[in-house]
Amino acid sequence: MQLKKDWDVQAKVACKDRAARHQPWDRQxxxxxxxxxxxxxGKTCLINRFCKNVFERDYKATIGVDFEIERFEISGIPFSLQIWDTAGQEKFKCIASAYxxxxxxxxxxxxxxxxxxxDHTRQWLQEAMRENEPDTCLIFLVGTKNDLLPPEERERTEKDAIRLATEMHAEFWAVSAKTGENVQGFFFRVxxxxxxxxxxxxxxxxIPASIGRGDGIMSDYAKLDEATSQDTKKGCC
Known part of the structure; x- marks a missing residue:
């Protein structure tokens, strides 16, 4: 997995302890x-590239919301991402906001x-944060379709995005669902x-933090002690 190297010491110790004791609630x-x-x-294409490793050229707008569940095993502990794909159309905003x-x-x-x-990402973030408590969410700014830009234009766009990400207190990633560039690394980082x-x-x-069941499916592996150079993906949702 794409891992940061400065893992919190307390988190590392807690994970090792839980892995040794096999606490059943970790599965949730x-x-x-x-x-x-x-x-x-390209929201749906981004999710499908990671979860299903496919890229569909024929675009179909998401109606309301959809979701995928991707399962991992990190330091011996089952962990899942429940990834909600929300519609970008104005008429579905009231539906999507509930999620x-x-x-x-x-x-x-x-x-x-x-x-x-x-420019519109500011408004999208504001709308999402209205439904959540301040400082409770990790925030990412993702630029898709970077394969469509020539190098100079891509560099300019990335500079603009980095400035905005700083304002949003977000981490910026440039990806391509078509080529797969940075997609796996991004979601592993998340x-x-x-x-x-x-x-x-x-x-x-x-109290264990969970929002649903995460039955253990051997999928993606990581160790908190070291970042592996090879990404192993044996299955997905």
């Missing part, structure tokens, strides 16, 4: 991920070939950070 550990952004920026609640991660998506969609946050929250409250 899950983070809710909400993906928002304009119509046709923003309880998010642990908010991914705001824009089309790198359409600079207007980058899993690593949200997993650590779950562990730290458990330690703080003494």
């Amino acid at each position: 550990k899950m983070s809710k991920v909400v993906v928002v952004g304009d119509l046709n920026v 923003y609640r309880g998010a642990h991660v908010i991914i705001t998506v824009f089309d790198m070939a359409d600079i207007k969609s980058l 899993a690593a950070l949200s997993f650590e946050k779950c562990i730290l929250k458990d330690m703080e409250t003494g």
